[in-house]
Amino acid sequence: MKTKYQIVILGLTNPFLTKIKDTLNLRLSELGVSLDSLIQIDQDNFKSVYIGNAPTVGLYFGGKATDFPHLDILDIVISGSNIVLPIVSDLEDFQKLIPPSLFPINGVELKDENKIEPLVSRILEVLGLLRLSRRLFISYRRNESTGVAIQLFEKFEKAGFDVFLDTHSIKEGDVFQDELWHRLVDTDVVVLLNTKGFLESKWTEEELARASAMSIGILLIVWPNHTPERNTELSIPIKLNATDFENSKYDFKNCQLNEEVIPGIISSAESLRARSLGARQDNLVTEFMNSAKNQSVAAHLQPDKFINVIHRDGTEAIIIPTIGVPHAFTYNQSEELIKSIKLHKPKGIFLLYNHMYIREKWLQHLSWLDEYLPVNTIKLGERDNWLNKFQS
DSSP states (O other): OOOOEEEEEEESOOTTHHHHHHHHHHHHHHTTOOGGGEEEEOTTTHHHHOOTTSOEEEEEEOOSOSSOSOHHHHHHHHHTTOEEEEEESOGGGGGGSSOGGGTTSOOEEOSSGGGHHHHHHHHHHHTTSSOSOOEEEEEOOHHHHHHHHHHHHHHHHHTTOEEEOHHHHSOTTSOHHHHHHHHHHTOSEEEEEEOTTGGGSHHHHHHHHHHHHTTOEEEEEEOTTOOOOGGGTTSEEEEOOGGGBGGGOOSSTTOOBOGGGHHHHHHHHHHHHHHHHHHHHHHHHHHHHHHHHHTTOEEEEOTTSOEEEEOTTSOEEEEEEOOSSOOHHHHHHHHHHHHHTTOOOOSEEEEEEOOTTOOHHHHHHHHHHHTTOSEEEEEGGGHHHHHHHHHO
């Protein structure tokens, strides 16, 4: 059964709507989600198309109005326990631009195109197509770009990201390098500050190599008068000019970016996030499916991006490719996925994840959870053994 996702568009006319739809379609394609899985609903087709129990997100575009439209439809969407995103041009005037029924809801400020990517990411998160955790890793060389690294750490945190910065994110007494690699595994995007001497450090070079090996998207912030090295060519570059820095000074440790440059960097990270997570999921799926084929095990990739594995006696197992480190919410989300697509009872439900560089203490915790939870885990490197046991 193919899951249908609904986006209900209500409120006033908004100049960014076409761009929002185009960006949403692009991110869906990058995530491997069929475009016909998303149903766009407005006041014209609501009665004939809307399904009460389907995954739904509502967008209500506010503005200056004496009589807000579509309030009857808005009430139906809210009463169905769906998330509605109130969208306004200025959060300072929020209650003047939105109907009273949306006053208690945290709104979205959409005043320029840089805000479109964060909005699209939130839409995908609400629909369950993009993981809720928004993790980002800043890679930099301390003696060249500490000031910008801290500046971006603060700005990304404010934008809703869980940001890893070595000087701010590792607790006292923790094993520094082990925790750094563990956090890199669980990140969505690496923001790499590509200064002239970036690759002169073995640690920054290793961060780049590991991120590339794991297909993690790399947003390359290139310093003025510097050409990215050959092994960073697969990254998405943002080339900075001297005028992008305060007082046009960029060649010292505590330099800072001008404020107007930062929204574009955050928007680029948002756009890269879906592509990065989509590529990592595809890698998990491809490796598992190839192993199943080699062992002559019937395995089928479903439209909802899980794998249905069939035993010779007809029993089934569900494999859910999972990006990064499985957490408690990942287990719950997987159960909800199985429930929502109404599969018949499987022999087991399993999260498939890449265990490389995950800290040993966390791997032991996952093994302990496997003994007590209905959803278990499979390490990517142990997929052949699992398939062999499953079909025996």
